[in-house]
Amino acid sequence: TQLLEQSPQFLSIQEGENLTVYCNSSSVFSSLQWYRQEPGEGPVLLVTVVTGGEVKKLKRLTFQFGDARKDSSLHITAAQPGDTGLYLCAQTGANNLFFGTGTRLTVIP
């Protein structure tokens, strides 16, 4: 199992600001997923990235997979209070799913 480190661990920003969250691994990912978990809920998939250098956009969210497939980032533009939650990157294996350390984001109105 790879160790997936996310940074920052906590982030509190004002509505309208931009932010970037990072996910780093000691080894190469076969593929990587980003999830968001809101309080009292299970994680919900945001995106899957597979190819090194891949960039995917989901409305105000931009996901990037590093060229070497050992890191990934999530950039949020003009954050809104509804973006508040725990953001998790996850390593996907043959039939398992291991989560990173998580970034807890709070967007203040």
Add this chain to the structure above:
Amino acid sequence: DTEVTQTPKHLVMGMTNKKSLKCEQHMGHRAMYWYKQKAKKPPELMFVYSYEKLSINESVPSRFSPECPNSSLLNLHLHALQPEDSALYLCASSQDPRTGWRTEAFFGQGTRLTVV
């Protein structure tokens, strides 16, 4: 229907009790998972079932006993738990264990367990 249903939503049990957590999905998924999540921490994988057979046990203590009676149901039997086992227990499923690494995992809302 993309729902994973977990019952109960909340459970308080004593250290000598025996209880079970239940998880159900009707998406035809053949991989099912149990995760444990402590407060302010990410989910930690406990067990993986692939085609109703236990394929991964992440060194979980024997006081947690999983069971997959059919392709739609996953249970977690609890016995002689400790207060430190208090956590949110999440169930998830994904489509096909053979291609699991490319497919989405769907999570239930979890069971909030308190051991007293």
